Amino acid sequence: DARVTQTPRHKVTEMGQEVTMRCQPILGHNTVFWYRQTMMQGLELLAYFRNRAPLDDSGMPKDRFSAEMPDATLATLKIQPSEPRDSAVYFCASGLVLERNSNQPQHFGDGTRLSIL
Amino acid sequence: AQSVSQHNHHVILSEAASLELGCNYSYGGTVNLFWYVQYPGQHLQLLLKYFSGDPLVKGIKGFEAEFIKSKFSFNLRKPSVQWSDTAEYFCAVTVETGRRALTFGSGTRLQVQP
Numbered sequence: 001d002a003r004v005t006q007t008p009r010h011k012v013t014e015m016g017q018e019v020t021m022r023c024q025p026i027l028g029h030n031t032v033f034w035y036r037q038t039m040m041q042g043l044e045l046l047a048y049f050r051n052r053a054p055l056d057d058s059g060m061p062k063d064r065f066s067a068e069m070p071d072a073t074l075a076t077l078k079i080q081p082s083e084p085r086d087s088a089v090y091f092c093a094s095g096l097v098l099e100r101n102s103n104q105p106q107h108f109g110d111g112t113r114l115s116i117l
Numbered sequence: 118a119q120s121v122s123q124h125n126h127h128v129i130l131s132e133a134a135s136l137e138l139g140c141n142y143s144y145g146g147t148v149n150l151f152w153y154v155q156y157p158g159q160h161l162q163l164l165l166k167y168f169s170g171d172p173l174v175k176g177i178k179g180f181e182a183e184f185i186k187s188k189f190s191f192n193l194r195k196p197s198v199q200w201s202d203t204a205e206y207f208c209a210v211t212v213e214t215g216r217r218a219l220t221f222g223s224g225t226r227l228q229v230q231p
Contacts, residue, residue, distance in 0.1 A: 033218050033219070035219075042221060042222075042223045042224060043161075043207065043219075043221040043224075044221075045218045045219070045220075048218050056218065091160065091161065093161075093219075105151060105163050105166050106163075106219060107163075108153075108160045108161040108162070109160060110159070110160045111160055
């Protein structure tokens, strides 16, 4: 089965350090999403891309977070500088969104469990 | 903007009991509805989805859900749960226009006791 691949699976670092999370979407999917999961906030959307173009990053703190898709096989989410409140599980998901409807479910990666000390 | 409510935060059942988890959404237009399951330490997996047609949809592992448009509900059911169903269950919605990202409910933690 095709899967969304995320690296690293776990990351522990000190506050102030740069963190980069990577995602390889399923081949052929044209939309990539970044979600964050915390106990307090649950699952929330950070950003999403369609055909590599950022469509919505309103859920992301702009001063420290950035998301890019340098090519169709790689999406990155970067935090610089990181803070303890960024500790969470970050999920990438990909899907195929067609022009007139969104009738394809998203597939999730295993997530990156991030701990900022 | 759309929102999703899951009223049961923590459910404890014995094996073979029947399950129903509530999900309500708020959005006046056309929606796509999903249930995802997250086993401890794992990623979200799709249980079932509703796009159109028969409002009773069947998913994997014996789960089903019924879309009741008049009640804005999409409750998840399973006639007989197993210990392996212990997990967190998320209801989610996407809308036909605007953002196509999933809006999730807060999740329901299901604990099945042997």
